[in-house]
Amino acid sequence: AVCSKADENALYLQYADAHVCIGPAEASESYLNIPSIISAAEITDIEAIHPGYGFLAEDSHFAEVCESSNIVFVGPSSGVMKKMGDKIQARKIAIENKIRVIPGSDSTIENQQHALKVAHELGYPVLIKASFGGGGRGMRVAHNDISLVNSLAIAQREAKAAFKDPSIYIEKYIEPSRHIEVQIVADKYGNMVHLGERDCTIQRRHQKLLEE
Template sequence: MFKKILIANRGEIALRVIRTCREMGIKTVAVYSTADKDSLHVRFADEAVCIGPAPSNQSYLDIPRIISAAEITAADAIHPGYGFLAENAEFSRVCEENEIKFIGASPEMINKMGDKATAKATMKAAGVPTIPGSEGLLESVEEGIRLSNIMKYPVILKATAGGGGRGMRLVTSDDEFQKAWDEAKRESGAAFGNDGLYLEKFIEEPRHVEIQVLADSNGKAIHLSERDCSIQRRHQKLVEETPSPAVDQDLRDRMGAAAVLAAEAIKYEGAGTIEFLLDKNGDFYFMEMNTRIQVEHPITEQVTDIDLIKDQIKCAAGIPLKEGNQMPKRFSMECRINAEDATNGFRPSPGKITTLHFPNGRGVRVDSHIYAGYTIPPNYDSMIAKLIVTARTRERAIIRMRRALQEFVVEGIKTTIPFHLMLMDNEQFQSGDFTTKFLDDFDFSIVERYED
């Protein structure tokens, strides 16, 4: 087992890793930018190293500085958390070259699954259901139009190196294709330095359902059931829940088996997530694989009683998995609490927190790095906390989430707490009958009623 792990991240995920390491008897090293010198992960780690100024490219994305921090503190492993360098093949490779264990995917695995067109081809070859589309990248507009007529519109153009909705365009006819092609190429080239596009059949009325997998170095993979991430705004997740209200046991078994097949086919190691689109007919299609721990991993922990960070570390250390596939024992839901103003286009709201009270009580968990007096910097992602509730049923979880949100007090900045309160009162959300398009035409002015 590792003696000392450096956490190449910040905020709540850095704290999350530190807590599990402490329970495992592993020393930890925090790295931080000058903007994060007062952060809790810096305070609670055994050691802390400043790696640069506030901009991410000069600190949390600076590979040489992070490797130097690991070397001077004699860390024998690096946990990347999520975001930043968690799915960076170069970082994984440099760790390997410096004989520091990267607690994540290998460079080859990241490259294979990070490129969406390659990932899709790999999954298709393994027998995992995939969305009908182009074989690899499109060479021209003419090829795209020809395939679109074979598949039948609507179709969607996607950036092969994309994420977060960038480089994606919906196309409903031949006349729209050229404009969509130009826009998607321009946007993906600017955002990712790669303007390659591929084409997929557009799945109507989709749900976003993902399967958590764990795999050890001996080739064994298991799944830990599903998470429903369909409540999204501009492809950014806001609420996650498990089990999904759209998944019965038969479908759960089939999706789980497909996810395990996917992980074992590529000889995956560690924690990962196989993401699927589920259509209105109950058919599911591979969308992408995230080769890292997910923001929403706590709800899986709540319904399976498994510490995912602990198992992720054990897999990286070469310890075989003892568990088998897991089914949800109860219901859990997570609301992402962001420093944003939902009534003003979800505009970021950095600043000093003057008053803070976390909710508590049975079935309530808060993963966060904030405290009263803490100043949220404008340089990073706006998520400041994850509020997780667990109950016997979805109905009870919604009631508990509403109660917990009412207890959650953050003053000095705007947060998405009022939005989540509004959502818990929404009859369509309560019914569980919604798709990823649920918030597309939503009247967010309603949120104002919940601000006090």
């Protein structure tokens, strides 16, 4: 396991066979620090890295570095992640394959004027979302022009801090709605199985509290 200075006494470390501190409390200097994580892997002579969730879990560059270092990345290949990790590109791929998506911008938001134009076309409320990453970071609901303008910079700062990329896009915010997921597990040999549906609707600040 790895940890930052701030998490050296965290409960999860008690269940690990060994752990390595990879940097200070700031995520950009620890959990997003690819050289430090790879160094920790090489020092402990591990064969695979499970990225967990958030941070580098959906970072195609990190998966690519693992591959080039002969370390198994427990997750999709870097090629797949490049396509799916960028939500705007993922939306385009879905549309090309005739999969319905929520109405939204077809590119990253360039500035306030662009954001307002998209929001007016979609109609309020809208959801500002980080183009990369997940876990509820870089997400803000806007119900009017004022809240949209105020939320843009906040969402961009959150996205940059969590994923090192401030890119955002806008989708129509649907309410009421339910958050349903279908989990899929596959290996490099072509074996694949789905784990059924999970209702993840109960959330706080766009982060799941309960999955059932």
